[in-house]
Amino acid sequence: MASAATQAEPRVVLSARGLGRDFAGFTAVNNVDLDVEHARIHALIGPNGAGKTTVFNLLTKFLQPTRGRITLLGQDITATAPDKVARLGLVRSFQISAVFPHLTVRENVKVALQRPAGLATQFWLPLSSLDRLNARADDLIEQLGLAPYRDHRAADLSYGRKRVLEIATTLALDPEVLLLDEPMAGMGQEDVRMVAEIIRDVARSRAVLMVEHNLNVVADICDHVTVLQRGEIIARGDYATVSADPRVRTAYMGSEA
């Protein structure tokens, strides 16, 4: 909704066909087709245990799919290592906030900047050689409203700010596709609004796929919604279409509804 009007022809940047994963006889994800488009926000929703995070792990190759193909920017990444996937432009966040707890906010962001800047393998240079990343790091920190906490250790931040820091770190890589696993879980109303605004903003120039339980946010900022239940897609479309689907209502309300 947010950016759809301003964009021309949608361009698929990440797609999955027939994606599936079995765990010792149990099928966690089955036959998932997914197309994530540039400059769109795509939500993946579904009840607990529907396999949303598993889909994330498959797309980012933290898990190897049992079936199906994944294509990123026209390149088949079905058999690619997770760090390589990240270097190709598909970067994820984690459900449990993933920061480097004993590094400061600025250092957290700089760790992400080091590799693209070619400053990750020099074991003979002093730490001050990383100073030239400060400006870019501070930009991102400022942009996401973390400036007052720049020199705080990540471990000392509130839960909401840790999530924001994680987004800042992810954005430092300037990825083509951003996968956010429940970016607003456990956040206060105030933080939710801020993060939603940030996500809407970053999605102007890249694709975002997010798992989210807060349906107000999904209704508000997401262009496409895919609903997952027991590892399979039961509905897709914009929020209005999906929320009117009786199967989706049943899945969310339970069988008694």
Add this chain to the structure above:
Amino acid sequence: MAGRSDPIPTETVAAHPQAGRIQLALVVLALVALLIVPHVLYPIFLMKLLCFALFASAFNLLLGYTGLLSFGHAAFFGGAAYFTAHAVKEWGWPPEAGVALGVAGAALLGLVMGAIAIRRQGIYFAMITLALAQMFFFFCLQARFTHGEDGIQSVPRGHLFGVIDLSQTMNMYYFVLAVFLIGLLVIWRFVNSPFGMILKSIRENEQRAISLGYSVARYKLGAFVMSAALAGLAGGVKALVFQFATLTDVAWQMSGEVILMTLLGGIGTLFGPIVGAGLVVSLQNYLATSDFPVTIITGVVFMICVLLFRRGLVGEFFATKIGRKLGFRAQS
């Protein structure tokens, strides 16, 4: 980290504004002490101590700063001792070239062992390194150039750069001291470098580091090879100090001893392994002339350390109010 004040208000003791200078003064004091001490204490003992301190520091680079517990570091220490001893004695190489060969050999061994073990974690990593080190031990037992149970005996110390006669004990001491200090500088730089920063982030959150595009196995392997090379530096120099290389230095007990030294002193601190090595070597030296059984005493000391000083001696000191006032911090 040394010399950096910490702006976090929560329970942190702010470092003294002069902390950096005090640290510097302490380092200078230690350096002066190291220069004078061979005139007071038995130099051979001191050289042994410095070699083990460097060995433990190299090991700590892996355990403390990379989070990998290797149970096979004797292979690098003892292997380098053999390489250096052989090159100097049989090929007539000068001591600096012999030591360089030891370092290169240890690094190569580290590359091979590391490449095999690095994708495993925790106890599996430790067991694979142990197994590989044991294979190397049996190689050393059987290979002709190591002379089996006899070891390589009466290795000449030679002339450093063709000029300095290392058979003079004091010359040898200052050579060992210089090597020790260079080794420590390399470790310090390695830890406080762009590479060290990535290592730290991997230790803090490996999954996140992967998702940022880092091939963590390669970084770990880099640290493993560096640790092996520095352990080799210590081993090669030790072979020159004692003028022999034997199976003792490649045996698994040596791998255990270096773990003991590092834990005793405090992992993740630059000075912990040095203190730990000093303590263990002194204890062994002292107990060797007494009726006490060495292994039992060191075992008891180890148990006390694990039960009461989890962070090791230096680690515990860093955690005290005084330590934090001085701006010391262990890598956690």
